[in-house]
């Protein structure tokens with residue numbers, strides 16, 4: 203997104219991606235109203251929504267079988283009043299196909315950054331492994347957008363503040379029948395949490411487990427016990443849990459929450475998960491990364507054009523985006539705390555009083571929709 207926005211302003215950009223395509227499952231497929239609004243501002247929303255997707259207009263949670271609506275997106279002051287669910291590779295292919303129409307945008311697939319080039323005390327480019335062998339790419343600014351295990355941030359030894367996370371997530375698919383939940387429904391009971399996301403003819407399922415408990419508790423108990431726990435939580439899955447015949451159908455994703463205390467060094471800026479790894483809670487990480495990109499493009503474009511990207515310019519981007527990051531991560535950490543308290547408490551649960559009092563109120567659902575759907579300090583396309 204940052205590459206696209208800078209190239210729209212005529213700035214020469216090279217994006218390096220280590221894989222040969224964007225095709226990977228369970229990377230997070232949520233495109234929130236804030237991102238859809240940006241696509242509208244860019245004039246490409248209709249083309250985007252012409253691609254196959256599902257639309258979530260609300261998020262609900264069933265605690266002990268009692269369903270409560272947590273967020274209702276239908277009243278947001280945005281063009282699209284829903285979360286679009288689309289495989290992330292479709293989204294990235296769409297964005298990159300728009301970007302490569304611009305003459306100053308270059309996308310190099312199968313280019314894995316292995317380190318930074320430094321010259322005169324500043325980052326002056328990257329080293330990468332390409333299909334034909336190692337290459338060096340020089341640049342007046344390197345932006346690390348390389349995710350939670352970023353090579354850029356570790357090479358630059360930027361200081362990291364890590365927040366311990368007590369949960370991991372198992373992702374898998376189960377088939378979905380007509381008439382079954384249309385939106386995203388989290389189910390909590392008997393010490394377990396299962397999120398079902400409507401993907402048309404299947405549910406994308408996220409099963410929250412205590413950190414590192416897959417190999418120590420869940421697998422030793424066996425697949426039949428795993429099937430039983432799913433059915434105990436969501437009885438209508440009884441007729442299809444045996445679609446999971448092997449642990450290989452489950453993908454374990456280790457959850458992290460951390461952030462750099464300094465997002466930059468001379469010649470280098472980190473954004474998105476490279477600057478602040480996000481948990482899947484709220485499905486907010488992709489959208490926060492995009493908001494970083496929009497803010498960075500607005501602040502960087504004039505400085506790149508005049509050839510004057512200083513540490514002050516980079517600090518300005520961190521200042522702009524750090525507060526939304528901190529608030530969003532605090533929200534995620536609070537949710538982790540409540541989830542981890544209920545994991546392992548195998549008794550039936552009742553919704554906490556606070557949620558029973560708050561969720562019937564329209565104002566609460568609209569506030570949550572704004573927080574999750576638009577985020578803190580939403581950014582807008584400036585040029």
Ligand SMILES: Cc1cc2nc3c(=O)[nH]c(=O)nc-3n(C[C@H](O)[C@H](O)[C@H](O)COP(=O)(O)OP(=O)(O)OC[C@H]3O[C@@H](n4cnc5c(N)ncnc54)[C@H](O)[C@@H]3O)c2cc1C
Pocket residue numbers: 218219220221228229230231232313314315316347348349350351352353371455456457458473474475476479480481482484485486487488489491
């Ligand atoms: C289990 C789990 C589920 C999640 N679900 C959701 C969700 O549903 N919705 C949501 O909004 N967020 C979700 N998140 C968070 C979300 O995945 C991240 O916050 C978001 O992807 C960050 O985007 P990014 O562009 O910064 O990094 P990434 O999406 O990680 O992209 C980094 C890119 O850099 C490439 N790359 C990495 N290293 C190199 C290298 N050395 N050289 C070249 N290329 C490289 C990678 O291949 C990748 O394409 C989830 C997180 C987890 C852990």
